[in-house]
Amino acid sequence: MSKRVLLLLAMLMIFVIVVPSVIPKPAPSPELSSRPKRTVVVLLADSLTAHAIDEGIRLGRLPTLSRLIRHGQYKKDMVSVFPTMSVVIDQSLMTGTYPDQHRIPALQWYDPQEGRVINYGDTFAHVRQQGFLRTARWFLDYNRRHLNPRTQTIHEALLRKGYLSGSINMTAYRGPFLHPIPFTGQTTRGPAWFALGPYVSRTRPDGDETTTLSPTLYRNKDGLRLLSRWLRDPNHPDLMMVYLPDTDKAAHRLGPNRWTPVAKLDRELQKLIASLGSWDSVLRQHVFVLMGDSGVVAGKQDAKYLITLNKLASPYRLLPYGVSKRERNADVAIASNERMAVVHPLRAGVSLDRLIEKYRGIPGIDWVIIQKGRDILVWQGSRQLRFRSAGQWRDPYGQTWHLEGDPHVLDLQLDPQRHLVQFGRYPDALRLVKGGIGAQRGPCVMLTSLPGYEFEWGTSSLPNRGSHGGASRQELLVPIVVSDNSLPLPRMLRVVDLKQWLIRLVEVQHHPVSPR
Incomplete structure (x- = not known):
């Protein structure tokens, strides 16, 4: 999934270059908030598997995850959705519904209205064939038009309850706040705090909005670096969702269940926690939820x-x-x-x-x-x-x-x-x-x-050495790690059950703010 997203972001940047507009205003200095914060941070690691976690822990190579698991909860058999493609699974996570309800069929799907195969961007050759600007439009329409407008997302549900949320590099992000895309004349709806690659847009409780471009790419370390900066802002949202693509790159290249990419993720998470303070203070202030989206089946090299x-x-x-x-x-x-x-x-x-x-x-x-x-x-x-x-x-x-x-x-x-x-x-x-x-x-x-x-x-x-999209047990069962026991995970857990569980988790951590 990550290589496709990189292509799409590159195309969005082309959009930025070729269509003139005005330079966005700089972000104002944040105002201090007296509201107590215990933020729920969801880290979605693409193609993360329980086998890789278990093997890394057995070898003593995942100290950060080992510590999170000891302090919290770990389930190895959360059931994903079919087809096991990130664009489908992410919307099921966002909406708590199956694809026939949220209406995103796959990474590639045929649209009778357009008379074309919609491809959100799987290879450069296909993107070139269907057109860069058309693919960029489809990528935006994935949240704006293709997603069922009558299906409520977690960002929309949280604001109704008086909570703010944020998204970093999640491809599924529809929310109640309108964000302009710099230099394009286009807009998209997302949560209050919203980042997609180099594009960063924030809406504050007082209604002030800032939109900027930053020299970041679509990698784990970029998303976690921005997350660290946002969590150190005293006005940050109650729920943060971050997409981590690097484990998916490794799964397609190396095959399933390799612990070495998870060891790299473990080191990146350790850096994130260290940037926020001591272990004890960070876990008192934040609840971390690390999850996979789909597993991977080994490809036969023939x-x-x-x-x-x-x-x-x-x-x-x-x-x-x-x-x-x-x-x-x-x-x-x-x-x-x-x-x-x-x-x-x-x-x-x-x-x-x-x-x-x-x-x-x-x-x-x-x-x-x-x-x-x-x-x-x-x-x-x-x-x-x-x-x-x-x-x-x-x-x-x-x-x-x-x-x-x-x-x-x-x-x-x-x-x-x-x-x-x-x-x-x-x-x-x-x-x-x-x-x-x-x-x-x-x-x-x-x-x-x-x-x-x-x-x-x-x-x-x-x-590929590793692939997904089907409905085998290897693709459907994914891990989830929660750094806290304040709200037990459901005994029989599916990705479609997470939306309501996360909303409840936010509720038990915070006192709500008044919705605008």
């Missing part, structure tokens, strides 16, 4: 494990990146997300049944998923499961389902006497699949790959 989009499209004509269906006579559009892909028919002559039959026989494909009305159908080879919400089967999260067909497709264990369904390799599988296919726009076939395989245009010779 070109035969790449499932190319041309192979998925054949014998139909594939819509290229950056091209609208109104500009090119194409039969199908395909959006690929590493270990997940979605195929959209663009004309009546393309048969979904024919596509399903074909994909069930392609080596490397795991699930073939479609939605028909309220029903969701999942194939795994020759086996089929059909399900929908509201039925006689109850899962461990209290959700009920109607099931027909082979439960082994999603590795479900059924207790007919009590009408209970338990999950095996795919935690929360039914709701995750419903959320993933339900977020897509229009008729489509959703595909996942077997471990080691990836969906790809054919521009790479080998799969």
Whole structure:
């Protein structure tokens, strides 16, 4: 995810350079506040895994995390969302909802209104094909237009309760405050304190706003350096959210579960704490929540494990990146997300049944998923499961389902006497699949790959050493570390449960300010 964000930030900077405007006014000196502060600091480390944490602790290489865990809470099996791509997971964290509710389908997805594959920025080649300015607009629209406007974010909910919040480098950031983007004439809505790479904007309780540019990049140390500066401001918000991308870079390059990138993160966290004071004083003033967003599956370093989009499209004509269906006579559009892909028919002559039959026989494909009305159908080879919400089967999260067909497709264990369904390799599988296919726009076939395989245009010779996007246990289970015991984590915890838990955590740490 981080390399894509770097590209998008570079494009936003191009926006800044080519469109003239006025120089923003400098920030005023902060006024002292008499309000007691115990801030909740959420650190989202992309592709952080519990295995890497455990191995680093076993080797004695993670003293900072070890100390945080001893003083607080550590869970290794928080359930993420599907597809396991950061842009989807982050909005589920922000809104407490699944993708079919917040409406962000994937990093790449087909938009029938634009007639194009929306790509928030996965590779430089694709960004160049679809256009730098168009990609920059889509990156802004990710929060402004693509995110369901009726779904409340944590920043919006906190202000209603009288609390202020801040965001550093989070791609999901929609909030109640309007922030101008320097030199572009564009605006975006975020929390009171808002930073995205070199762009920093703050709205103070008295309504005064400052917008500046700083010479920072989109790296762990840049985000943590700004966090340190903000936390030393006596007027800082009650909740701070910070995105840390470096663990994701390492996971794609080196493969899953390496402890060495986590050791680097541990040293960076130690520097952050040291910049704020002594250990005891820092933990008295702040509650730190360190979490991953998705796990990583090892890629097999052989070109035969790449499932190319041309192979998925054949014998139909594939819509290229950056091209609208109104500009090119194409039969199908395909959006690929590493270990997940979605195929959209663009004309009546393309048969979904024919596509399903074909994909069930392609080596490397795991699930073939479609939605028909309220029903969701999942194939795994020759086996089929059909399900929908509201039925006689109850899962461990209290959700009920109607099931027909082979439960082994999603590795479900059924207790007919009590009408209970338990999950095996795919935690929360039914709701995750419903959320993933339900977020897509229009008729489509959703595909996942077997471990080691990836969906790809054919521009790479080998799969990544680590990838995600699918719904395997390795991708779905992520760690969370809390430096405090004042509010226990839910026993069965999902990313979609964190929004309300974080709001409650803020409430038990602070006395609210009056909302403006």
